[in-house]
Amino acid sequence: xxxxxxxxxxxxxxxxxxxxxxxxxxxxxxxxxxxxxxxxxxxxxxxxxxxxxxxxxxxxxxxxxxxxxxxxxxxxxxxxxxxxxxxxxxxxxxxxxxxxxxxxxxxxxxxxxxxxxxxxxxxxxxxxxxxxxxxxxxxxxxxxxxxxxxxxxxxxxxxxxxxxxxxxxxxxxxxxxxxxxxxxxxxxxxxxxxxxxxxxxxxxxxxxxxxxxxxxxxxxxxxxxxxxxxxxxxxxxxxxxxxxxxxxxxxxxxxxxxxxxxxxxxxxxxxxxxxxxxxxxxxxxxxxxxxxxxxxxxxxxxxxxxxxxxxxxxxxxxxxxxxxxxxxxxxxxxxxxxxxxxxxxxxxxxxxxxxxxxxxxxxxxxxxxxxxxxxxxxxxxxxxxxxxxxxxxxxxxxxxxxxxxxxxxxxxxxx
Ligand SMILES: [Zn+2]
Numbered sequence: 001x002x003x004x005x006x007x008x009x010x011x012x013x014x015x016x017x018x019x020x021x022x023x024x025x026x027x028x029x030x031x032x033x034x035x036x037x038x039x040x041x042x043x044x045x046x047x048x049x050x051x052x053x054x055x056x057x058x059x060x061x062x063x064x065x066x067x068x069x070x071x072x073x074x075x076x077x078x079x080x081x082x083x084x085x086x087x088x089x090x091x092x093x094x095x096x097x098x099x100x101x102x103x104x105x106x107x108x109x110x111x112x113x114x115x116x117x118x119x120x121x122x123x124x125x126x127x128x129x130x131x132x133x134x135x136x137x138x139x140x141x142x143x144x145x146x147x148x149x150x151x152x153x154x155x156x157x158x159x160x161x162x163x164x165x166x167x168x169x170x171x172x173x174x175x176x177x178x179x180x181x182x183x184x185x186x187x188x189x190x191x192x193x194x195x196x197x198x199x200x201x202x203x204x205x206x207x208x209x210x211x212x213x214x215x216x217x218x219x220x221x222x223x224x225x226x227x228x229x230x231x232x233x234x235x236x237x238x239x240x241x242x243x244x245x246x247x248x249x250x251x252x253x254x255x256x257x258x259x260x261x262x263x264x265x266x267x268x269x270x271x272x273x274x275x276x277x278x279x280x281x282x283x284x285x286x287x288x289x290x291x292x293x294x295x296x297x298x299x300x301x302x303x304x305x306x307x308x309x310x311x312x313x314x315x316x317x318x319x320x321x322x323x324x325x326x327x328x329x330x331x332x333x334x335x336x337x338x339x340x341x342x343x344x345x346x347x348x349x350x351x352x353x354x355x356x357x358x359x360x361x362x363x364x365x366x367x368x369x370x371x372x373x374x375x376x377x378x379x380x381x382x383x384x385x386x387x388x389x390x391x392x393x394x395x396x397x398x399x400x401x402x403x404x405x406x407x408x409x410x411x412x413x414x415x
Pocket of ligand 1: 013
């Protein structure tokens with residue numbers, strides 16, 4: 001890869017070693033940048049290049065657009081819109097209350113990227129001390145409206161100091177689908193270390209590298225996900241800031257995630273699951289470059305198979321509609337070269353996306369009602385990570401002869 005942009009991080013964002021940029025997904029727009037036809041002329045693009053650091057094991061993006069390009073005023077993702085995620089976070093909250101917080105007098109829970117309060121609402125309901133940190137003001141306002149204590153700011157060592165001064169140190173710091181978005185991991189890690197009590201824990205979960213490699217789910221790779229973590233890379237990255245990986249727990253969310261528990265060094269016993277997970281990662285080859293070279297080949301094969309299928313349906317005059325205008329789908333549509341000639345429109349229930357075009361590929365996004373009104377021959381399942389929930393809901397589509405096109409872990413047509 002040429003060193004033509006100063007913004008490119010060819011050295012590891014965590015340890016500073018030279019990384020290996022083993023592939024490029026090409027010119028890519030902002031994954032959540034749904035836009036009007038008038039806006040397409042000034043659409044922003046960057047080159048989506050993942051890299052692997054053989055020294056610390058971190059999978060990362062070489063180039064990430066400036067935050068103001070990604071989180072513009074229209075940006076609003078409300079976690080609570082998914083029933084499935086509601087249940088997931090209720091369980092997460094309960095495990096924290098029954099685990100680390102159990103028996104503690106007046107504990108404090110801090111959540112980084114607390115969104116609309118989907119997790120903290122459970123602590124609020126039990127009148128436990130809690131504080132959400134949510135940079136997106138309009139999303140934080142929703143949480144505050146529900147009575148959840150929330151500050152709109154970016155977390156780092158300074159904010160950790162302010163929180164400590166106002167509320168004392170935290171028993172638990174939580175984060176879900178947030179840490180993988182933060183390029184300055186060092187600042188957040190040192191902030192967490194400062195904010196935690198000596199016997200406190202930091203628990204976070206994010207899409208898991210092991211699942212992404214095993215399933216060729218390359219659509220996890222987009223502008224917002226600057227890191228895709230493994231137990232190996234998390235252990236290495238946080239050890240630099242005095243935090244030790246003491247437990248791991250796989251999660252079904254986002255097509256395969258991992259929950260990591262960290263604690264101040266030598267404050268707690270390390271669960272056997274950590275050693276087992278690290279051994280599995282070595283067995284899978286997550287510590288070796290050759291695994292990523294094979295992943296590249298798998299991505300290219302997946303793309304070729306998907307386009308072969310879409311081109312065949314197009315030549316047969318079949319109607320194909322995309323299901324779910326997800327951020328993930330932006331990588332798939334642009335990397336594969338899917339056009340409105342392949343996919344008539346994408347059906348989505350989010351009002352703010354309806355009537356707009358998908359980023360880069362410019363597939364029209366239309367209300368879900370249009371999908372139901374005239375079922376297509378095939379639905380391309382962009383929201384595959386909610387596949388079970390969706391296929392259960394859309395039994396009428398299938399009983400009427402409709403079929404799903406899926407591409408994770410393999411490209412195939414299913415009923
Ligand atoms: Zn590194």
